[in-house]
Amino acid sequence: MDMHQQIEKGKQFLVNTYSQVPVVFSHGEGCTLTDVEGRHYLDFVGGIAVNALGYGDRGLTKALSAVLQSGLLHCSNLYYNETAIKAAEAICSLAEMEKVFFCNSGAEANEAALKLARKFGHKSTPIRTEIITMAHSFHGRTYGAVTATGQDKYHQNFDPLPQGFRYARFNDLESVKALITGETCAIMVEPIQGEGGIVPATKEFLQGVKQLCEEHDLLLIYDEVQCGMGRSGRSFAWQLYQVKPDVLTLAKALAGGVPCGAMLVSERAKDVFSPGDHASTFGGNALAMAGVVEMAHRLSSTDLCKEVEEKGVFLRSRLEALIKKYPTQCTAVRGLGLMDGVVLSIPPRALVDACFERGLLVLSAGYDVLRFVPPLVIRVDEIEKAIDIVDEALASLL
Template sequence: MNKQEYIDTAEQELLHTYNRFSLVLDHGEGVYLYDTDKKAYLDFAAGIAVCALGYSNEAYKNALKDQVDKLLHTSNLYYNVPTIEAAKKALKASGMDRIFFTNSGTEAIEGAIKAAKKYAYTRDGHAGHEIIAMKHSFHGRSIGALSVTGNAHYQEPFAPLMPGVKFAEYNNLESVKELVTDKTCAVIMETVQGEGGIYPADPAFIEGVRRLCDEKDILLILDEIQCGMGRTGEMFAWQNYGVKPDIMTCAKALGCGVPVGAFFLTQRVADKSLAPGDHGTTYGGNPFVGAAVSAVFDQFKACDILGHVKEVAPYLEQKLDELVEKYDFLITRRGKGLMQGVVCKLPVGKVAAAALEQGLIVITAGADVLRFVPPLVIEKQHVDEMIEKLEKALLSVQE
């Protein structure tokens, strides 16, 4: 089939929940993707911050191939070696104490919510606890995750959602304090807001929320699904602040393309929250995804991904700042590490489409932000190439 035939078939067969670009991707190499017409695209989206190692990393691929030849699935009624090894590496990198592997980021959020509620139930002897979330946040599409997502557009068709959720202003500590009651069991927030427009937490805000939680025995849940796994120059974004969560969620780059997520707990929370029978998953943490996660941590170490991000990210920031300074239709840049956003007066959806014509993949965040979340293995030359292609795309839309 040609490209259009693939697209027509997909539109006939797949549920129309995405407005996709007219692009049928076939394979990847390094930081480039190739479509079925063999056109190359410089990738500054990484599958929405998933493909941290880029494409066709040999050691990663071989680890998956080897596991396919051994064992794909067992269920969690039994132990398996790859997942035990993956858990050990993940906990060492995070400094957390316990981990539960899920199939996705949304499922990690669901588990985190349940763990927080169970902790409060164990402590107080009753249910009916509340959660404080943030406006303009995004935590996923399931009912529980939607309930703590601060965007009415996503929520309204699916009401009523989970009760007992209040929304504070991100980076406004007083707005959090005003919502705290004796029913509050957790505060949940992204360490760097993603879909809401690429907003990093202010140090004073995240430090203040941590102190507040400590004073009130409230659990701090940090969502690191998009901003974690090295994207900010530390393995997890909260490590830039020195503020440790009680529960953390992770996914996306955790598997670098293999669907896997996780929620992490401190021992204090683990001891008083989820017990046998409280939570479970059929596929989560099976041998195949365990091998993937283990290989990802190995490659992060072998390739010094954190050091590389710290070297390349300032150059990306510099080049984006120069572009913002050059054009009046670009307002500001914000972000952390290789998770950057540029506020744009032009229709960002049209800019993303025009970028494809130039052989560049970029995505959006919210209504007016161009989002840059490339593979963490990009080099400065790729930043230069991206800027050149993006500039052409911007000018074509401006016309």
């Protein structure tokens, strides 16, 4: 089948939950994807911040191949497996946390955190069940996670949603303080909002939220599903801010591209769950755990984070130059590390499509942001090429 026929077959059998770009990819190498007709695309989407090591990475391939060769893909969490123990030690050490629960996605990791927060609140008298999250946040598509998400567009047509969530304004400490009551058990925040438009928290905001949690005996939950695993220029964004959470959720790049999520807990939260409180059939499977071990190794034993920080500075400098050239169309640059965005006055989708036509994959965030989340191994010359394409695409839309 040619590409058009494959796309039609996909439309026939795949549930219509994505507005998919009309392309079918066959393979990738480094930071470049190739479609079934042989056309190459420079990838600044990275599977939406998943493929941190790009495509065909030797270290990751070797780690995953070893598990495939062992035959032990899955053995159930009724038993221990060696790779999961290694992964747990590696990720807890890297994140400076005490224990970890492994699952399969960011939504699952956040569901685990929400359940843990509610159980934490049930230990109080009276019981506390309310969780404060942020407007414009994004925490996943399952019922608890989508309710925690502070964006109405994700709630439409899915009523009734679970109760017990209140939404503060991001980077507005007074709005958080105003929502705390005797029923509050936790505050959940992304250190860098991703889907909400690539908006970093201020250090003062996170420090203030941490202080409120300490004063009111609340759990502080960080959702680092998108901004974790080196994306910010540190292994975890909380380390950039030096404001540590009680609970940390991860996914996306956690296993280098293999589906994997995790909820990590500090000393204060490590004993909230007991056997039977929560579970995940495929969580901690050996294949994903091998990816976690490799990612933890790359973040802790190489200069990857330093390079991300340096390349992020370069990327933002090139984006700032676009603002000067197109001040009407591009109004601001936001981001940290290799999680960056340009605020637009034109529809982001028009620019996404214009870049795609020229062989560059980018995506939007929020309502007005062009988002850049390339593999962390992106090269400087590839950044230059990408911005040249964005420049050309912007000119074509004038």
